[in-house]
Amino acid sequence: MNVSSAKKYINRDLSWLEFNRRVLEEAVDPGTPLLERFQFLSIVQSNLDEFMSVRVAGLQAQSKAGYTKTDFTGYTPQGLIKRLMKRTAMMVKEQYRTYRELLKLLAKEGVSLTTFRDLHGDQKDAMTAYFNEIVYPVLTPMAVDQSRPFPLLHSKELYLAVVLKQEERRGSEEDEESVCAIVQVPSILSRAVPVPGRRNSRKLSYLLLEDLIKEHIGLLFSGFRTEAVHAFRVTRNSDLTPNEEGSEDLLQEIEKELRRRRRGLPVRLEIEKGMHGDALELLRDELELEYDTSDEIDGPLDLGFLSKFAGSLPNYEHLRYPKQEPVYPVEFEETDDILPVLREKDVFVYHPYESFEVVNDFILEAADDPNVLAIKMTLYRVSVNSVLIQALARAAESGKQVTVVVEIKARFDEARNIAWARQLEKAGCHVVYGLVGLKTHAKITLVVRREADTLRRYVHVGTGNYNENTARLYTDAGLFTSHPDIGADATALFNEMTGYSAPRLWSAFAVAPVSLRPRLFELIDAEIEHAKAGRPARVIAKMNSLSNQSMIDKLYEASQAGVKIELIVRGVCCLRPGVPGLSENIRVISIVDRYLEHARILAVAGGGDEQVYISSADWMTRNLSRRVELMCPVYDPGIRLMLMNLLQMNLRDNQKARELSSTGSYAKVTSAEEPLRSQFLAGDIPLWKSAGAVLASRK
Template identity: 40%
Template sequence: MNKMYDYPQNFFNRELSWLEFNKRVLDEARNEENPLLERVKFLSIFNSNLDEFFMVRVASLLLPKLFSSHEVLYSCSYRITKDADLDVDEEDAMDLLETMEESLKQRKWGDAVRLEIESNGNVEYFNEILDIIVDEIEIDEQYIFKINGIIDFTFLNKLGSVEGFDELKYEKVKMANIKIPHRTDIFGYIKEKDIFVHHPYESFDIIVDMVKKAAEDPNVLAIKQTLYRVSGNSPIIEALTKAAEKGKQVTVLVELKARFDEENNITWAKKLEKAGCHVIYGVIGLKTHCKILLVVRKEKDKIKRYVHFGTGNYNDVTAKFYTDMGILTADEQFGKDASTLFNMLSGYASPDNMKKITIAPYGFRDKFEKMIRREAENAKKGKKAKIIAKMNSLLDKSITTELYAASQAGVEIELIVRGICCLKSGIKGLSENIKVRSIVGRYLEHSRIYYFYNDGKEELYISSGDWMYRNLNKRVETMGIVEDKDIQQEIKEILDLYLKDNVKAKILKSDGSYEKKQIAENEKRINAQEELVKFTHNKNKSLEKEFSQTLIIPIGK
């Protein structure tokens, strides 16, 4: 950590920054340019976000005709939010699955952290009811919210799925399907070249198809995968169970501590175990948040590894509205690194000699800090130096102070941070070379991209982790280097669109508030997410044309 910049006044408060983010969500509900039912959906998301804020953040401060025979004098609705943060002693747990099941039963008995109550009507009766509730749930007065109106907008989210009323919704967008050339299969295609996938602009089907194909393929010996959050009726789970039933070695890491998905993941873990999969629950004291799939295949008396590593969950439902990216590769070193990762998660190896995948908490922070310092050193020598980073949240104090030092050295730093950002930008003598923007739009920005100019030898990474202490120190995360020049160029063009967005982008001001980017009179309106729909459509049309002109021979058995 660069101590020169490590002063409390150089950082925004985490909770206030999060509330600023949720205000940006509310702004989308107010935005009359959005269709009506989409605005209603943003209002629901705002309410749901606030619920989680109280259940987790406020909770931690407090320590990814019913009465037919009675006369009703007064009635009102009220809503109690309880502490939902689970405290599990992993080290002393004999059976983590059983321990998590018991902990989940205790969640409903958590301390009350918020009371919302309708305040319209007779003041005398209202106060009497309020006193009774407060006595029962033992809540502090500062966490009581008297609301003159609806107290729970989350029900509005269902309106968006009502059939019809298309004029009140976003225009339907068809996701592009990544085409596999004729006369080859997915493994043959990956073997020919790395494949870049960008969701939701490109369909998640290719990932599902890869697992399904691996389950059916007699030459596939093993499938290994991490699962953090999956859908309620997951085709990935179905394919993995089928693979195990066919006698393949299937290893699945199911993260039981994925917040609010614990119960769902326990169910999946049991199903996978019953089918014969080797199910592991991760490393003691760490959440396993990385997104990686490894397929081991026998080809011509050799072992060939195929890897998918990405920024988002293996969830076919959220892949339709979360922006995430991933790469499918048959690169030999990536395969070795992926094998080392799974051996580490199984407890059989340490993550040594990894060359293309970096793992948190083993070297993740050091690598980032070295790359930031390298840009700073280049800037001091008068060389061009630039950092572009896209993530969900930026909270880590050490990384932030390194960015401040780089800014003072003359490094140009562009940050695209959807949610919390504790870094202060545009402060003279501290961060005048740093610009922070947030994009809240139709899709939830979820991809993590890290770019370093490196004196013209550009380095580009995609990752499952943000610049947060928990991602750097308390989770198993992966970051993979992007070496394919075509994929590098595509991701740089994607970043460029985000930096040019003047419709949905809001710029962080020095006081912690966010300001909508102003569009000049003759300036073209650029909505990055809308432009990416066109960008991806054009790319896939070009690929289809290329495939029609190219003969590709199927992979040998």
């Protein structure tokens, strides 16, 4: 069928904005607990910041370079920037409209964000004392004139633009020249400052730090009177472009790029509503914004502070989601040792319902076991004070061979990963800093143990990072196994990442950038043949994003052959479902709820011989072509059933699922069936574990 690109595909960046809108809908939804609604507003802000600093920045760079070709969805960089900024402005207005509504609801609960002028005398005195003792000493006024050039403004930091005039007037007020200065709002201090309450009052009041500084700004500029003070914020291009091929030391090259990131070109300017004309003119001149990417904000800039603010309020548990403590996997409840269990069977874990502690314990046990000879692991994003880092260091110090592939190009975690890498090297670990031209995104750990007269390999393969903090916030799958084929492939994969081994013919794995896409095509082609032969033919895939054109085209081909395709895509989806003659057999849903859906799972009918895989990879060009990614089969039939139950629960979700239409818009799934909220195990649904083990309470 001949369908134009614009009708076949949804633009990736416009699809991303639709995803962020779904996040915003959770903040708008009155069914979401009040303090969680503030959390979602904060997520909208942080998502938008990253989008601007990476995606929009990249488009601006293309436009500046004179690139005018259309992408496969039919957009030029110039045309796409205009459309993105228009939609972003609409989203920001809705974001702040929601913020004001939530403040009213919070005030009814006894918590308010107030202004300095609304405080009574004792409270003003207390806040003035806090300013003098805590805030004033860390403030640095930066004048802008001929002898003091415009300062370097850090990306995503909050600043105040101050317009001043000298106290001693030399002529009429109209003749006076104004001067400008800039004051950074210190991010080291809490943005929402608690205000002492009235006696015997249970109400809580908070004052925004920038408002406190504004009220006392005159103390920083003696001899001048303040004409205006307004907040502003700059977002810079934060994407790193290291010269990997020409660099002798990749670590030094990344560190150089991190320093360069501070001076990235400005992408977006956020200004407080009503900003003084002189200050605005100065900012626009100095920042040299080439596009109309300045937003006037009717409210406090950078709502990212709401996450910490809402999370720190005491005694308001009734305004949050019910606590849900992760449980330890039932397979290990009767033993203190993990490896003996894995000698007998494979074990599947699903975070955050099951505790990430089992992963830590797996590494800790291996580190302390005298019969373990080697531990090999990939690290992409690691939490602060990671137990895993300490365990790996201890294992190396005890004489074990410890190899760690640390991805120092993991965006916004580069500095932390460099610090971890150096710490591991000091402990005696062999550290590999990723591969030139590729990011190592695979999540895998290999433990080699001497047992009797042989060696046995134990493997953990996951869909998420080895990060205990995000494991409480993201849904991710993990597989523990001692299957010999998986162990052999794990050994080969680490040899390939650390040495000069050529890509092999894998027994179990499919590995990007060489074999993953061909393996996916092979699986889908097999479903096409099954459909043509009248055998069961189905593809169910769960992922974060789907944007690779060749993968989309292969799914279109399968749909036209009669294969039933169901996709659970949390974020970006460039595929258009339901287009006549193209994608009638494809359904796409997105689930946005309490936890970030992060697992990547693939199931194919196989003509009746069902196959299930877990993976680190989304179906994006970067994952399939520019990263080391891993897809692993699930051999255990019981675990395959668990994963199928998970997928079916997602597909039956009628509370937090939105379905994608052929127009590119999403609508909440409605169903006459019993309400089912897949993240809360609602309704009469199959459990993931057999023998009645429950991973989370029914709500």
